[in-house]
Amino acid sequence: MRDAVARFARDHRLDPGPWCVALSGGADSLALTIAAAGLRPTTALIVDHGLQPDSRAVAAAAREQAIVAGCTAAQVIPVQVEGAGGPEAAARTARYRALEQARDGRPVLLAHTLDDQAETVLLGLGRGSGARSIAGMRPLDPPWCRPLLGVRRALTRAACAQAGLTPWQDPHNRDPRYTRVRLRTEVLPLLEDVLSGGVAEALARTATALREDNDALDAMAAAVLSGLGEEPDVAALTELPDAVRRRVLRGWLLAHGACGLTDTHLRAVDALVTAWRGQGAVAVPSTGRRVRLFAGRRGGCLRLYSEPV
Structure with missing residues (x-):
């Protein structure tokens, strides 16, 4: 895990100074926090959305785990989730706004994994959103950094176990009312079975290829747009x-x-x-x-x- 984060920082030529990590307390973000804190001074930013009765306790526990993992600082940021687009979109907007305000000019590491990327591609395909959506998440979209886009979720859980830390199990991640949950628990397993495995990796490769094509087309369009x-x-x-x-x-x-x-x-x-x-x-x-x-x-x-x- 640490090698993946170090390689990301090297390949994308990140400034060698301190960075932040967005920590929810789940396995992915906790594993990322462990790896990041082992490489350079790291501040954990824990956004408390207040959407669950025990959210304050979950945030406090995540803060304690960040300190145990070696973070130089850990900050809990309460936010109010409101606005259009449904609860998921509103929570995402509130989260990114809070992270932007708290990062103090530092890059922020986000714990999106290869599995998250595969789900994003499937969502884009199902919604007919075009190549820009199917291209998925960018590894680097300053100040947002996603060093785990090539890492499977199974490895993040293993990293937490190896460090002796127990990640939080978000009940929303098992709630079939959420589209991503059904993709994760029903659609992707079925595709893996029907297509004899490797589907998540293939979808992630598709995202990379489309992103490269999009970047080339966007550069051509930018040249025209300038005139x-x-x-x-x-x-x-x-x-x-x-x-x-x-x-x-x-x-x-x-x-x-x-x-x-x-x-x-x-x-x-x-x-x-x-x-x-x-x-x-x-x-x-x-x-x-x-x-x-x-x-x-x-x-x-x-x-x-x-x-x-």
Whole structure:
């Protein structure tokens, strides 16, 4: 485990200074904490979501285990989970916000494993979210570091046992009401059986390959986007390959206040370029409150405008 973390730090040329680790108390994050603390000064950041009656006790126990594992500091951060998108999305948003505020400029190690990556790819496939979603989680997305994306969960449990530490068993990880739980306990085991094993590793490899392709296409789109005006010329956009053009449109929309874009939004805006029949403007979600953002076509160019709600 420690070798995987050390190799990650070396391969990604992380600054040799202190770092943080996000610790839930579960096997994955506890194993990561043990490995990280053995390499350099480590601060454990323990986010207490307050979603379970014993959450304060779980957080306190995780703090104690972090100190036993060799962390130089361990901080419990209570958060309030609220907002749109359901409890999982709201908890994730609150967690990342808390980690960002507490990290004090240091990188944060996250304990996502190869199994988590496989589940993410399956979720993306099932939702038809496109290549960007199927590409899974990035190993390094500063300040977030995921050194265990090549490590199976079985190894994290073994690392905790070897260190003599007992990880917390989150009851949510066994609750079939959560999609990821059913993927983990029903879908992936069935796929492993039907396809004679190696499915999780294959899905993780797929994510890596797609991420490399995405990065290349994103770089091509960025080069085009840098020379794009406020109102892009439709004729120039038409000459681009489909995958590059939609990335250019995505970048243009995001740069002008769009947010939460889906494949449906992008294809509707793309149709203003490739399937023009005089159709009206396309509404896209935006960061502005009390306004709606629209992408339309006028005089051979695309334009964005907003209207009050």
